[in-house]
Amino acid sequence: MQKRILTLEDIQKAHNRIEKVVKHTPVLSSDYINNRFGSKLYFKCENLQTTGSFKFRGASNAISELCVSNPDVKKVVTHSSGNHGAALACAAQQHGLSATIVMPKTAPKTKQDNVKQYSGNIVFCEPTMESRQSNVQRILDETGAELVHPFNDYRIMAGQGTAALELLTLHPDLNLVLTPVGGGGLLSGSATAAKGLNLDIAVMGVEPEIANDQYLSFRAKKRIGINDPKTIADGLRTTMPGEKPFATILEFVDDIVTVSEESIKMAMRVIWEHLKIVVEPSGAVPLAALIDGKINVKYQHIGIILSGGNLDLDAWEW
């Protein structure tokens, strides 16, 4: 079932499949933020999604498709910095499946608790992509579970694209959509949705400067790996773009820009104070691109996917 790139139809089908189980999250805006950045910004609040991140969209779509393609499935497995893990555990629980989540032992406690809340089995690993993958492979070999990869999976990519689809249905006049980019599931899905609806909508991915694998790869037009990055945006610590989302990103994405750690923190603060919502560092990354002056002022109606809101409040210091 190889496909070269994702299509709008894939996302529309995912939307129809999951619309009754995912939350149609609100879109917020703030006079203060609009005045400060000189553009109208519309924030699609996936931090308010079930499990606290957009990842529940992709996981719901993947599990739903999986239960059709393999009605005998009993177990799923994945690796995750936390949000995909909780999302997969929740979607699996809703379908009566068991889920095993390989998580770096450095994952925020909130994200660990979030997996447990939905009865996911956690297997801790070292905070490297190699350790994640070898642990997943071992579990696949031992248990015969089905892999639901956090981003290198068309079912996941299509599900993640439904957030942008909802946003653009509500605000078809946007001329730029910004998303954070880690492995590329959200960005590839969002870009496919936007360009499928209107080729004039620009789509950009934003990632931390110190986790710039997508930035380097986009410019080189081939997937480039980096060493394990230490960014505070713990959801974006992937070391290499996924093969499947990257092909779609090359096709549909206009640019990838990077932001400083300091700007990510400032963006979080702006969102907490002025939108009155709790966003995790990864979710604040797109707004950080405006703080860093990386977005052309010609974009006057900007949609931002606020990816998630899971972080350890105790450990956080402004």
Next chain:
Amino acid sequence: MQKRILTLEDIQKAHNRIEKVVKHTPVLSSDYINNRFGSKLYFKCENLQTTGSFKFRGASNAISELCVSNPDVKKVVTHSSGNHGAALACAAQQHGLSATIVMPKTAPKTKQDNVKQYSGNIVFCEPTMESRQSNVQRILDETGAELVHPFNDYRIMAGQGTAALELLTLHPDLNLVLTPVGGGGLLSGSATAAKGLNLDIAVMGVEPEIANDQYLSFRAKKRIGINDPKTIADGLRTTMPGEKPFATILEFVDDIVTVSEESIKMAMRVIWEHLKIVVEPSGAVPLAALIDGKINVKYQHIGIILSGGNLDLDAWEW
């Protein structure tokens, strides 16, 4: 224009008057919270309202009515712990009026900044009701401004009731509505809306144990004053119920319960972590009543008005 109590019609008229300027705020829920408290809880997120609190509803309605009843009005004045002040400044600015806000000098800096953002003129006073009122009287005498009292005003009460009206239109099956209670504007408006729609819906006010003027007054069936309370719920530091809202509260409210400071803090934490939104201490007070076991388990569908989200992040410690 004396009226004995507020009516549903007053609130419906306010709704029609302000629906294009106020945000139709989202209603959030959380599996974790529902499981923990054994009831389905629906949170009406007025922290996401313009100016960060429900107060913008009452202020918009009052200013809108005022501009009709006195077309020559140029200036308004009020006293406020902060949220009504910002709301009045914003509504006044939208109507081309100037607003002067008498605020206790101890008001959170965020709330001061919020008034300034909408070009409100701040006059600082001592943190006592006496100092607030004497400063307002002086300004009224000196400037001929119109008073828009934070709660002892039918226009304000009617506007505040529109949040419960929206909530109950979306969820007509609620059997209990909980609101924080300070001066009584929100509680009187919410109770009028709920009982007007369905007499079977119980309505309760919740206030800090150490700011229990409404609790004492409700039981005595007459307005009782207390000394200036030091609760962390800075929006609920009123010392005596307002005369007009109190008459309506006696008519329509089922009970008033009190909560500990510790429970308010715990409730805030639950809301931040599981609803992923920033709520100020006053807004967490209704959920604290569930933490403190003050709500009968027979109430299985509970609506909560989350009143606001304005607090100093720098000063906050868990």
